[in-house]
Amino acid sequence: MHNNKMLTLSAPLSGPVIKLAQVPDEVFSSGVMGDGIAIDPLNDCLYAPCDGVIVHVAKTAHALTLRADNGAEVLLHVGLDTFDLQGEGFQLLVENGAQVSNGQPLLRFDPDYIAQRCTSLISLLVLTNGDLFELQLLEQDTAEAGTPLLQVAARQVEAVVTATGDPGQQALGSVRITHHGGLHARPAALIRQTALGFKSSCRLHIGANSAPCQSIVRLLALGISENDEVHVSCNGEDADAALQAILAVLGKTHVRPSPAPVQAAPAPVRPANKPGQLSGVCAAPGLASGPLYFLSTVQLPPDLGNHVPEQQMQALHSALEQVRAEIRLTLIQARAQGNLDEEAIFDTHLALLEDSELLQASHGVIAQGRSAAHAWSAAIEQQCAILQQLGNTLLAERSNDLRDLQQRVLRALLGERAQCQLPPGAIVAAHELTPSDLLMLSAQNVAGLCMAAGGATSHVAILARGKGLPCLVALGCELLALPAGQQVILDADNACLELTPAAGRIEQVQQSILTRQQRFARQQLQAHEPAVTGDGQQIEIAANVASSHEAASAHAHGADGVGLLRTEFLFVERTTAPNEQEQIAAYQGVVDAMGDKPVIIRTIDVGGDKQLDYLPLPAEANPVLGLRGIRLAQLHPQILDRQLRALLQVSPVQRCRILLPMITEVDELLHIRSRLDALRVELGLSRRPELGVMIEVPAAALMAEQLAEHADFLSIGTNDLSQYTLAMDRDHAGLASRVDALHPALLRLIAHTCAGAAKHGRWVGVCGALASDPLATPVLIGLGVRELSVSPLQIGEIKARVRELDAGMCQTLSQKLLNMSNARSVREACHQYWPLCD
Numbered sequence: 001m002h003n004n005k006m007l008t009l010s011a012p013l014s015g016p017v018i019k020l021a022q023v024p025d026e027v028f029s030s031g032v033m034g035d036g037i038a039i040d041p042l043n044d045c046l047y048a049p050c051d052g053v054i055v056h057v058a059k060t061a062h063a064l065t066l067r068a069d070n071g072a073e074v075l076l077h078v079g080l081d082t083f084d085l086q087g088e089g090f091q092l093l094v095e096n097g098a099q100v101s102n103g104q105p106l107l108r109f110d111p112d113y114i115a116q117r118c119t120s121l122i123s124l125l126v127l128t129n130g131d132l133f134e135l136q137l138l139e140q141d142t143a144e145a146g147t148p149l150l151q152v153a154a155r156q157v158e159a160v161v162t163a164t165g166d167p168g169q170q171a172l173g174s175v176r177i178t179h180h181g182g183l184h185a186r187p188a189a190l191i192r193q194t195a196l197g198f199k200s201s202c203r204l205h206i207g208a209n210s211a212p213c214q215s216i217v218r219l220l221a222l223g224i225s226e227n228d229e230v231h232v233s234c235n236g237e238d239a240d241a242a243l244q245a246i247l248a249v250l251g252k253t254h255v256r257p258s259p260a261p262v263q264a265a266p267a268p269v270r271p272a273n274k275p276g277q278l279s280g281v282c283a284a285p286g287l288a289s290g291p292l293y294f295l296s297t298v299q300l301p302p303d304l305g306n307h308v309p310e311q312q313m314q315a316l317h318s319a320l321e322q323v324r325a326e327i328r329l330t331l332i333q334a335r336a337q338g339n340l341d342e343e344a345i346f347d348t349h350l351a352l353l354e355d356s357e358l359l360q361a362s363h364g365v366i367a368q369g370r371s372a373a374h375a376w377s378a379a380i381e382q383q384c385a386i387l388q389q390l391g392n393t394l395l396a397e398r399s400n401d402l403r404d405l406q407q408r409v410l411r412a413l414l415g416e417r418a419q420c421q422l423p424p425g426a427i428v429a430a431h432e433l434t435p436s437d438l439l440m441l442s443a444q445n446v447a448g449l450c451m452a453a454g455g456a457t458s459h460v461a462i463l464a465r466g467k468g469l470p471c472l473v474a475l476g477c478e479l480l481a482l483p484a485g486q487q488v489i490l491d492a493d494n495a496c497l498e499l500t501p502a503a504g505r506i507e508q509v510q511q512s513i514l515t516r517q518q519r520f521a522r523q524q525l526q527a528h529e530p531a532v533t534g535d536g537q538q539i540e541i542a543a544n545v546a547s548s549h550e551a552a553s554a555h556a557h558g559a560d561g562v563g564l565l566r567t568e569f570l571f572v573e574r575t576t577a578p579n580e581q582e583q584i585a586a587y588q589g590v591v592d593a594m595g596d597k598p599v600i601i602r603t604i605d606v607g608g609d610k611q612l613d614y615l616p617l618p619a620e621a622n623p624v625l626g627l628r629g630i631r632l633a634q635l636h637p638q639i640l641d642r643q644l645r646a647l648l649q650v651s652p653v654q655r656c657r658i659l660l661p662m663i664t665e666v667d668e669l670l671h672i673r674s675r676l677d678a679l680r681v682e683l684g685l686s687r688r689p690e691l692g693v694m695i696e697v698p699a700a701a702l703m704a705e706q707l708a709e710h711a712d713f714l715s716i717g718t719n720d721l722s723q724y725t726l727a728m729d730r731d732h733a734g735l736a737s738r739v740d741a742l743h744p745a746l747l748r749l750i751a752h753t754c755a756g757a758a759k760h761g762r763w764v765g766v767c768g769a770l771a772s773d774p775l776a777t778p779v780l781i782g783l784g785v786r787e788l789s790v791s792p793l794q795i796g797e798i799k800a801r802v803r804e805l806d807a808g809m810c811q812t813l814s815q816k817l818l819n820m821s822n823a824r825s826v827r828e829a830c831h832q833y834w835p836l837c838d
């Protein structure tokens, strides 16, 4: 519930007032956390700056968030880097959910204890929902706890374009939409993201309609099509820059490529049903047979009324946060797997969950006394109705994404589990499946998907194609009347569902499915044998994993070890960093799951595209060229030290190897090596794990010889090495097809790395996605790579590929590839030299 009334916040502490920009911590001074003010406290108690509800309390008790009665959310953070005290020196006086009044003591702290152990006692008051509210500081040098410090006012979102007397400038511009299919979810999300990078308020106009750029659903509701001319208005101090940036996105943006034609497809037209069949539209090709299983949606219980709006608001807030955390995890996994489609789709979902329009609409319904579940549902339905009326199929299909979020948040609110138990090899049927349904279903090995509604350009269709799951859409309501358990054939290639297949037909279908499976099984039979080339060169085929569960699966599939454990996965979906004991347990779990095989554990690689909630990094103009990977040690040395201590304690030490990401020079390696040695002595240990370096920036590849002098092994990260060598963002939609690690420039760097390592008798592995590409196997072996870390399911396939090869021949032929002029020629030559079986 928001109102426009000015809210006065009183000082939560007593002491000198410091401007946010002068706080010696970039996370706060950059404004990335929001606008606010700091106080260097002279007292030992934090007081509530206004009436409100405590909506978040840090487990480490050093910070809490209070939601004022007008909806403004204020983070109160005592000291800098006080998270590391893990609660020592703090005493919470309130609990999460507590209703507090202005001036009420919230938190007592021990100033001496904190001052001796942390960077500073400087404490912050930050407005975290600055999209809805703004702060007005009252000029004063010193704060007295309980006396007025600043004011908060609701932003006037609607009145931006025509605002007169705006303190900033106004900039206006027009552009013709060149994007195929018009302004659908992904470009809308990019516009929102761009607009949020500026202080100005920005709107898009078409005809008599307009929408704020920070609301995806409002942008979608404009129904903008390809070739439409739109106008952009920006009001504020950086209006010109904002306008240029938004025009650039509107005019030039391309979405990530996907196997689907991203264009406004005509509404699926399905041919008339033949007897014994339902005709539909192929959304993902393939053939499958199995029992029909119906997936039902969450049913909204009746709203019995008598709700306390604040409680419902809090419930919605928590449910949204839960779903956001789930989506962030999906995103990190998608990024790690290089799954661009999945990443683009769930990026958009995350942005939709933060959409001010949806949130305001839900808050408005809650304020009328309805439950959070009904409010969220109503807000989504309202937007879906708008999208459906636009007459644009592509935009109409985005309502499927909204319904996905409707279901997910409802499940979180009603406490229903997303998982369900499916019969093996089921063909799952539903009115319409959503992207998150699909992720859940594919993890349960279903055989195929069919929907009564849906479209071939939906996100769920893109995901199904990516997972190789045959999928039919637009089968009509007859689908939902079929008996559960009935044996059917889903022939997506021919766009039909065969309802009563004869035994002979089922057999034929199963035979062709079997042929592929048999090849996989044959490879699997030998997956536990070493991979040795015809001329006797052994290649280690390890697996990339993210958990002990995946490690167990890799072990079962014949992995010779773990070639890359991305430890970021242990750091996500939580509100605090894992402590030393938790980390030891997690790493030990992976080592134990691998029997007697070695495990390479990479130190945390956040920054760039991977972010952690509890470790906000400074906003950077070029995050992938900023404080990511090992450079985090510069910013938060204690985080890396904690991880190194945990890694040192994994046993047996000879099976644990440490890998350092984003190394660019020898000094970084030497520094971590000496930290490891110091920590080893501190822990009274006699031995430390082997220490390896990731070669993922050209500087490291060119310095391989110097690095190999001090490292035990090198592992090439071809994903980043491609991005930094080719100067092409690995996530760039328009460049995706050109970011090919078989580019001769990459091959030269790989050859150089292997030659440098050989001078010191060190081995080289590849853990980037190129290792999983069977076309690249002979090239990598030929250039001198001796370990390939691949996805667990591909171990048998890559081992079989190695056995077909002759390492001497690989060496000779791969030298020729170094002189080719582009990746395409390299690929063609590879097909010629080392053909793949069909």
Ligand code: PEP
Pocket (backbone or CB within 6 Å): 335, 336, 564, 566, 605, 696, 716, 717, 718, 719, 720, 721, 767, 768, 769
């Ligand atoms: C790589 O860059 O190739 C790599 C394996 O690391 P990530 O994909 O986690 O950045």
Ligand code: MG
Pocket (backbone or CB within 6 Å): 661, 696, 717, 719, 720
């Ligand atoms: Mg990398």
